[in-house]
Amino acid sequence: EIVNRINAFSSPLLAGKKVVITAGPTQEPIDPVRYISNHSSGKMGYAIAAAALAAGAEVTLISGPVALPSPAGARMINVTTAIEMADAALEHSCHADIFIATAAVADFRPDTVHPHKLKKTSTSAVMDLHLVQNPDIVAQVAALGSKRPARVVGFAAESRDAEKYGAEKRIRKQLDMIVINDISVAGLGFGSNHNKVTILTGESRTEIGPSLKTDIARQLISFMAEHWQLNSSDLKENNEVSTS
Amino acid sequence: EIVNRINAFSSPLLAGKKVVITAGPTQEPIDPVRYISNHSSGKMGYAIAAAALAAGAEVTLISGPVALPSPAGARMINVTTAIEMADAALEHSCHADIFIATAAVADFRPDTVHPHKLKKTSTSAVMDLHLVQNPDIVAQVAALGSKRPARVVGFAAESRDAEKYGAEKRIRKQLDMIVINDISVAGLGFGSNHNKVTILTGESRTEIGPSLKTDIARQLISFMAEHWQLNSSDLKENNEVSTS
Numbered sequence: 001e002i003v004n005r006i007n008a009f010s011s012p013l014l015a016g017k018k019v020v021i022t023a024g025p026t027q028e029p030i031d032p033v034r035y036i037s038n039h040s041s042g043k044m045g046y047a048i049a050a051a052a053l054a055a056g057a058e059v060t061l062i063s064g065p066v067a068l069p070s071p072a073g074a075r076m077i078n079v080t081t082a083i084e085m086a087d088a089a090l091e092h093s094c095h096a097d098i099f100i101a102t103a104a105v106a107d108f109r110p111d112t113v114h115p116h117k118l119k120k121t122s123t124s125a126v127m128d129l130h131l132v133q134n135p136d137i138v139a140q141v142a143a144l145g146s147k148r149p150a151r152v153v154g155f156a157a158e159s160r161d162a163e164k165y166g167a168e169k170r171i172r173k174q175l176d177m178i179v180i181n182d183i184s185v186a187g188l189g190f191g192s193n194h195n196k197v198t199i200l201t202g203e204s205r206t207e208i209g210p211s212l213k214t215d216i217a218r219q220l221i222s223f224m225a226e227h228w229q230l231n232s233s234d235l236k237e238n239n240e241v242s243t244s
Numbered sequence: 245e246i247v248n249r250i251n252a253f254s255s256p257l258l259a260g261k262k263v264v265i266t267a268g269p270t271q272e273p274i275d276p277v278r279y280i281s282n283h284s285s286g287k288m289g290y291a292i293a294a295a296a297l298a299a300g301a302e303v304t305l306i307s308g309p310v311a312l313p314s315p316a317g318a319r320m321i322n323v324t325t326a327i328e329m330a331d332a333a334l335e336h337s338c339h340a341d342i343f344i345a346t347a348a349v350a351d352f353r354p355d356t357v358h359p360h361k362l363k364k365t366s367t368s369a370v371m372d373l374h375l376v377q378n379p380d381i382v383a384q385v386a387a388l389g390s391k392r393p394a395r396v397v398g399f400a401a402e403s404r405d406a407e408k409y410g411a412e413k414r415i416r417k418q419l420d421m422i423v424i425n426d427i428s429v430a431g432l433g434f435g436s437n438h439n440k441v442t443i444l445t446g447e448s449r450t451e452i453g454p455s456l457k458t459d460i461a462r463q464l465i466s467f468m469a470e471h472w473q474l475n476s477s478d479l480k481e482n483n484e485v486s487t488s
Contacts, residue, residue: 030280038277
């Protein structure tokens with residue numbers, strides 16, 4: 001009993017698990033100079049990658065353009081656009097144990113990318129930009145069928161009715177879990193080192209924070225491991241070894 | 245004669261001069277999450293600010309969102325949108341000795357900023373974004389009349405016919421000098437630490453680089469001081485002091 005407890009405590013929560021994480025914004029070019037993007041420092045996704053690595057997981061981090069150092073030990077895939085991120089996510093998430101979509105993917109991109117810088121002319125004080133929808137990456141990964149990761153986790157950043165939209169999004173996109181943050185709360189979320197999230201699964205509602213993003217990341221990883229009992233098989237193996 | 249030469253060498257090129265510099269991109273919000281921006285690391289503008297400070301100038305740096313440390317000794321004005329940058333530039337450049345516009349200002353902004361995150365609906369696979377023109381900051385500063393800075397310097401980033409467009413831009417915007425970089429050259433310009441520029445005044449054409457942006461910044465500041473003989477009065481005063 002004592003041996004079990006010690007092993008349960010010291011066993012890395014995600015030992016041997018394959019975790020794929022998307023992070024940061026995407027940039028959708030208008031021309032060589034201009035682009036559309038989303039606010040995202042990448043801090044939450046990078047913190048989750050670091051927490052998953054610390055929990056013993058094998059981590060692939062698919063990242064849009066951010067100003068952050070790569071977490072030591074992560075396999076980095078650097079991308080710019082949503083289409084590049086979708087390609088990388090579909091390729092690397094096959095048969096993963098957990099796919100975690102923290103990236104703030106641009107929903108729309110310009111339908112035409114101009115090869116040269118658009119000139120501002122004195123006659124055109126207005127400009128219409130025609131946008132088309134980008135792939136919904138987390139929904140595509142959740143619909144992978146036989147290659148689908150065992151668990152798919154989405155993030156929702158909402159400025160109103162955060163929990164309502166988040167709950168709908170979880171069901172519509174066939175996610176196992178959604179992590180909601182209300183971006184209307186000042187001082188939390190985008191660019192900040194702090195955050196507060198609400199986690200919805202089919203069966204539970206859990207709040208974490210307000211706290212440092214690094215703390216929230218560790219608690220999220222613990223919550224996933226415990227909620228899905230991901231380390232039960234590893235724990236059993238560890239016990240067998242240590243009591244032999 | 246020897247005293248003159250020593251003083252000419254040791255006198256800070258821009259001692260006591262008031263230099264105002266804009267740097268970095270601007271971000272033009274679509275809603276609380278999305279924005280339009282321009283590629284710009286801010287490195288060139290920050291390097292010019294550092295070079296101007298080293299040359300003895302009093303520097304005000306009006307900066308869009310970048311991931312760079314503030315140059316020690318600069319007065320920092322942090323802004324997000326082109327309108328905020330224009331307001332700061334017009335306020336701080338009055339009676340300046342040199343105004344240097346390195347910022348990659350977004351030419352257009354969405355005509356409406358949505359207070360809440362726009363929802364992606366399954367029925368709308370396309371979206372039209374209506375943009376209106378932003379103020380032309382360097383042209384507005386150059387047209388300040390009696391409050392106009394003594395010298396106004398623009399930057400032009402062009403992907404083709406760089407020198408032709410740059411020369412036209414200098415005249416149209418009433419600039420004393422334009423610094424042109426050809427962004428079609430791989431490995432130079434945006435995000436890079438290296439650059440190559442062509443400087444046009446009414447009378448001269450000068451190339452600097454390819455070189456480190458920090459080197460180009462120092463050479464640009466030296467060129468401005470020498471071309472406009474900005475330190476001649478200071479030099480005279482220094483000589484009087486040291487030979488008295």
